[in-house]
Amino acid sequence: MKKIIAILLTLIMVFGLVACGDKKDDESKETEKAEETEKAEETEKAEETEKAEESDKAEEPDKAEEADGPLSEEEAAAMRDAGTLESDPYTGYEYVEDTDVWYYSNYPNYKDFGADGKYKVAFVCKFSGAWFTPKDQACKDTCDKYGYEYLYIDANSDEQAWVDGIENIINQDFDAVIMTPVNTSLLPEAVTKLQEAGIAYLTTDDPGPDSYGFYSPHWGLYDWWLSNETAKVMCEEMKEDGFMDNVNEDYSNFLLVIQDSPAVEAIHNRCVGAKDAILDAFPDIPADRIVELDCGASLTEDHLDKMGSTIQAYKDDVDVWISVAGGAAALVPTATLFSENGVDIANNTRILDCFSTPDPINLMLADPAVATAGYGYGLVPYPSGVGMVELLHDLFENGTPIPAFSPYDLIVVKEDTVQEYYDNYIEE
Known part of the structure; x- marks a missing residue:
């Protein structure tokens, strides 16, 4: 009996050892699989990184070539x-x-x-x-x-x-x-x-x-700014002088005329600059009291034609006028047209333009009413x-x-500066 018990115990131990061995084998296999998976993932990541680096290297010569060579327009x-x-x-x-x-x-x-x-x-x-x-x-x-x-x-x-x-x-x-x-x-x-x-x-x-x-x-000119700054000065003095006091509440007897030349960018920007300043100062001006003209090349005859037609069309209803231009040839013909049509230039008009010739300066000095109405940014061509x-020369x-x-510098020409401007820039 003892022998039988001893044999059974021996068999149990053997089976136990075999079971432990199988368990260890299973754990070992699982560990090996995990290690293999991890190695595969690391290999895949390494390959992706290598491909990305190769791609970056492939792009670098083109970038260097662009940076080193002239940049095309x-x-x-x-x-x-x-x-x-x-x-x-x-x-x-x-x-x-x-x-x-x-x-x-x-x-x-x-x-x-x-x-x-x-x-x-x-x-x-x-x-x-x-x-x-x-x-x-x-x-x-x-x-x-x-x-x-x-x-x-x-x-x-x-x-x-x-x-x-x-x-x-x-x-x-x-x-x-x-x-x-x-x-x-x-x-x-x-x-x-x-x-x-x-x-x-x-x-x-x-x-x-x-x-x-x-x-x-x-x-050249910082066109918008020069005209805008000059118009700001004009609007401030209009407020001080009560120029707009004669304008009806609904602006029905008022007209803002923009004597523009849209095909000439410099003139157009000047007109926009002045218009912006005026509408900032008087934001209630209705859109239907603003007339924008195309004065072609902005020559004297262009302004006589376009502004003349506008005055004829509105003179029965309009008492107060503001004229804005930017081509340097508008003040003289505009003032002439107002005078011919019986408009009170000093009290009921303001005329803003670019002053690049002696003509507007001479007229302002000769006619006190035009001196009161006229505003311009003076430009001197020779310098x-x-x-x-x-x-x-510096390039060569x-x-x-x-x-x-x-x-160019900003030089505002108006009633109290026109003589000084003439003395400094015209008389010479």
Whole structure:
């Protein structure tokens, strides 16, 4: 019996050991499976990381090439629209906050300036006159100072003549050109041709974009601001003088006339600036008491025609007039028309314009009523001609990029400053 019990105990122990062994084997297999799964996951992650790094490396040469090489206007325009373009005059792409405009100059294929032993500068201008003639003379005087050849081309308000002028200076291998286009829509094609020829360029007085929306470097007005600030002065004095006291509560005997030239960006921006200031000062002016005219090229005859028709259409109902313009030729014809139609100029009109010729100054000095009514931002042309050629000289001699924007100063001309302005800028 004892033997039997001993045998049974032995068998139980053997079976127990076998069971323990099986359990250990199962646990070992599960551990091995877990380790294999973990290794597989780590391998997969490593492969994904390697692929990502290879992908990044594949993209890096293109990025480096873009950064090291010149940025095309097409690429720059896309970056500008995406908000990633950096302003830097040495890359040619420069943003000016005051004008809220991107400019492009200093493009990489400038020609070898003065390669034939002489520097040649041209001014292709929309027309001559009291404003552009002194500017032309200043350009010539400054070119003579440096021994540069100089050519002035007067397009006489003819678009094709202006385009032919650009072709002319390209064919004659000029180094640089100053441009005032007859119409700013002519600039994109002109700029493309100038870039292809390697000719440096800048605009003056009438700015505009190229085909990618970048503006040429510009010497001129911060148009909206100059007119807006002048209109603020006018509106403040209108309030002090009680000018609007004669206006009906519903404005039925009042008219704000905007003598605009929408096709000329500079003039249009001036008109918008003045209108904004007036409506800020007198927000109750109804929309139907505002008349906006298209005065074409903003010449004297344009204003006589458009403003004359407007006065005839409204003179029976309107007593109080505000006229806003921005082309430098509106005050004299407007005051003349008011006078011919029996309007009380001193008490019932205010006339705001850009003053760039002696004509409005002389009329204000000769007629006290017009002096009371007239407001303008005075511009002096000769110094700008000197300044533009100095910029080109710095480019030729030192490689300094033409600044994106070079502004005129604000000089408000009105009844109590007109004599001083005449003494300082006209009489000389």
